[in-house]
Amino acid sequence: MSTEEFVKNFYLQKQNLLNLSFDIDSQNRSVVSSKIKDLNLNEIETEKLKKIFSHLLNDTFYTILLGLDGSASIGNSQESFKIYDEENNLISESGDLEGYAYEYFHENKLETKNSKCDFIAEIHLKKEIEGGRKNYVMSDYRCQLMFNFDNYQTSARQIFIGANYVFPGDNVNAEIDILSKEYFRGKLKVGMNFKLLEVLQIIGTGKIIKIVNEELISN
Template sequence: MTPKEFVKMFYLERKSLVDLYLNSNHKTEVSKLIADLKLDEEKTEKIRQILNVVLRDAFYSTLLGLDGEAEIGERQENYKIEDENGRELTGGEIGSFAWEYFHNNRMELDNSSADFIAILTYKTTEQGGRKTVAKTGYRPQIKFDFDEMHASGQQMFIDRSLVFPGDTVEAAIKISSVDYFSNQLMEKMKFEFREGTTVIGTGIIKHVINNRLRKSS
């Protein structure tokens, strides 16, 4: 096992726990407590957000602590963790991989078939945005500032299944017309996403995944 694989296991465990807690068919203590609240769709999604953030912070802090980069229980020291073959995992790399997985979309960068990852800000209904929630897989049109072309852009929300008007969320996005936008996209580039002529929200590219789209420096 490598330090990267060790951290990835923690990341996957967080996702597994969130899914477990929100599945009413699994009678864990947490899932029972959540089911007893009889929450509607919006409040259930808020619970998902809370669980994701709490477990992210807990696992990230633990990994930093194991690598000697943060306190665990008000005590900071160096630990030595070895895999079953005696190879040391601690020593500096766990902390950097923890940042990549828990704060910098490493899972999506390694495994997504999307074209880029973006931070999306949805307009409120009062601002002219959607009146209803958007589900992951939502396909509005995208318009970049540098061109009048509109392209379909499927949004796969990260750590979310639903987004409400006014929310900000990270999403892996797959666009149509890849050839048209070849060599034109870069990090920090802004865009709008629309339903017809109505602007639903704005986005900013965080990572370009598809190298065909990446603008040469």
């Protein structure tokens, strides 16, 4: 088993636990899914709870991996470990896990490795009291996008990763396609910030974490 496969399996286990917890219609429900079913939540309330569970599991598994890497403490102890598979092949030693852990748990590598979008971004929707929207938006949401380096606006389609709904105040990663590809050819780079607008209202902000469409990458 490679270092990346080891980390990927942790991420898959996180996804399995999340799915099992919200499989409330199964005849073989877990204790957690039974408790969630007893709450009798509607679709929106269930989505909010699932998002909380997802963040909690992400933090838990990511922290464990960094703990095994020597980059974070486990309990009150911080030390590095060497990890071997059952055939005594070295999977990782100090510093090997952190990069892959970040890619899977913060950049959604599994979901986006075959993406055909223009770029992946971390999105933040402003709260209503901050001038943002009153209501949630659904995945496949479209609005205007404006990068901070000029005032040109383009239509942007957003497919949320791991979420069907995003609520004011939330952060989410999204696959983004922009309409004006030709205008932005050779102008974008990782870490670049932008605004999301509905008419003249800034309803959110974002930051590029991965560029998929190589024609857009700044030279």
